Amino acid sequence: MSSSLLPARRFKSLLFFAAVAVFSFTSCKDDDEKVVPDDVVKVKKAIIPENGKQYSYKIVDSDGTVETSVTQVKSVKDSAGLSIFNVQNVVKVADGQYAVDYKAYSKDGATTYELKLPSVFAALVKELRPIAYIEDFDLTGFPQYQIFDNKGTVDSPVTFKGDPISMRIKMQIIVEGGDNIDAEISSKITYKSGKVVKEEAITTPAGTFNCSKWQYSYVTVTKFQADGEPAEEATETVNVSLWTAPEIGIVKSVEEASEGETSTTELQKIQ
Template structure:
């Protein structure tokens, strides 16, 4: 299952981050709910946030997140965030967008961020001849109150990806392949408010619980298709002015833990 997850990982990584934007579209303020200063689940500018990502199979990677700029959009400050993820010799750079309005923190993912990160993974073993993507932009919305039973909601449409590939098997030979991936998030809620201690310190957090289903299918040449369908439960702790302090993603014995190490 780990190998199958690795095949489908490209889109999952981008979507789990769940923040980014294409052309910085304007945020439309609600006339009956004007912009106000809010303590949102968004990192602060002029700070860097370092994370350790540990997998149950022993794999370890690191990420460094920072707000690169804050731009005004219709009177609402929009944070642009860069997240650099490193694992051994691999480096993925994701660009993020997040804003707070009307008592909610909204994170967005559009096609470029998801597809660019996916390309970097797939091109390690195949050439991408053609692709189709649907379900963008994806959004994740947190209730800033962060009290028990506060909601976290997601886009209702799933993200779907279809790739036409050519996989080299030798210097002279290659085989055609197709890869399909679907990711569907389910709404969740806050289940507790608690203090979480990490190497970066102790934070007063909201504990959220939600899930997503990942389906993937890889067909190559005459080989039997390789399929995976997994539901992951996500437990996530967030703090105002920080964002994610810790998260645990689990499906059976397959567990990934992300934990804040330091803030500079």
């Protein structure tokens, strides 16, 4: 047997999504200098979706897979004078949907996104349940924070706070008509800080938005071991281009993996 018994790409994609949530959300030509039109959406500085609205996205992978997601603020709570936005992102895939909850707030000139452990754990378990019996599960590196400078001008930083996200799962892979296979998979994701490289107007089916284009990356090291087979290890670097607008959040994103795979996400509708 080989690691192909485990749908590695699908599993890794879910882990990436859970770890970055709204962070890693094309048709934009980077080298074109665009004049911002008069009807560009005018908004505040915090890079947080507006309460009371739904943001619908289209996600297209390089293999032709098309998925959708919806982001919305579920509630806003006051904590010592600071408004904490509880946001949910629901991704709809061919065989169901996954919801990831996170917090967002603006303080001291920066927007912070915070992802906690429970929503990630639930999403991973749901993905694995049909294909394996989980014997042991360990996930660390949470809460995970991504911090944007609200200025959003060229060279404004985007930074990450928290230890690398590390996961280890011992399982029995279910084999129809045969003996189950003992296996272990581990993965570590390390984020690299980045910055704004350009300000530009981006037009999507949802409208035209005055955006900051951020660039950063993350590195994933994945190990897979199954009974009777040599261990396999893969290291992948993913470069992220992310276009954001204040009080909107994600307008567009492009993820480019070192293996050549890409994933693009674009805002389709605000309602």
